[in-house]
Each structure stands twice: as structure tokens, then as C-alpha cells.
Amino acid sequence: MDWPAGLIWHDGKLLGIDWSAWKVVGWLGNLVFFSRFFVQWYATEKLRRVVVPTAFWWLSLTGSVLLLIYSLRQQDSVFIFAYAFTWIPYIRNLIIHHRHVEAHLDCESCGHSCPPHSNFCAACGAPLTGAPTTTVR
Numbered sequence: 001m002d003w004p005a006g007l008i009w010h011d012g013k014l015l016g017i018d019w020s021a022w023k024v025v026g027w028l029g030n031l032v033f034f035s036r037f038f039v040q041w042y043a044t045e046k047l048r049r050v051v052v053p054t055a056f057w058w059l060s061l062t063g064s065v066l067l068l069i070y071s072l073r074q075q076d077s078v079f080i081f082a083y084a085f086t087w088i089p090y091i092r093n094l095i096i097h098h099r100h101v102e103a104h105l106d107c108e109s110c111g112h113s114c115p116p117h118s119n120f121c122a123a124c125g126a127p128l129t130g131a132p133t134t135t136v137r
Helices: 003-008 021-047 054-074 077-083 087-102
Strands: none
Touching (some): 054 077, 054 087
């Protein structure tokens, strides 16, 4: 067998790893969790400012849950502890994002969706109905 193929497939093992369904779950968790790095990097480069898109939190949640399941199956206390609580801030950030999106105000003049607490539409400048009123003292 020539050496490049021997590095990939050796002694009946792909990459020298004894593969099983649980090993696939563990590697899939690693892949999903690591992919969030590229999602965040892409979003930041695209907008030229630091951005943490919703996909980042979904990938974080999915990857950490897969890794927790794998570590529970393997009965590895180090990894169980490492992933036992990481899902809490991920879910919290997804809830906060959902509430923020739901709180957006629609401009009656142009239909543009404006962030919460906006007084005027960023697209057309019209006053927003339902915008918080401020009292000048």
C-alpha cells in the first residue's frame, strides 16, 4: 500500500480511529460546535463589525448537546462537566433574540421593520405608532 492511502486507511481503520455510531456522534458534535467559528467570522467580515448571528447560538447549542450526549455515553466525567451547563447561555441568548425580533415596530408609512425603542422609521423618517413616548422635563 502506498503511503498516502496508508495514512487515511490503516489496519481497517479510517484515520486510525475505531469508528462506531457513538464516535460519529462525538465527531459530529465537534464539527457542529467548531463550525460556529466560521459563521461568526463570516458575519463579522460581511458587516465589517463584530456580529454574533443567531446561527452561532444554534450551532453552539446543537454542538454542545451532541458533545454532552457523547460524554454521557462514554461516562467521561471531564467532558460531562465541560458540557453540562453550556447550553444555558445559548438558550438564553436565543430567547433574548426572539423577544427582540418580536418587539420590532413596523412603519405604517413604508412597512420597514424598526428596532424596539425607535421613535422614527430609519427608512422614511415617519413617526412610529407604538413607539415609546418620552417626556421632556
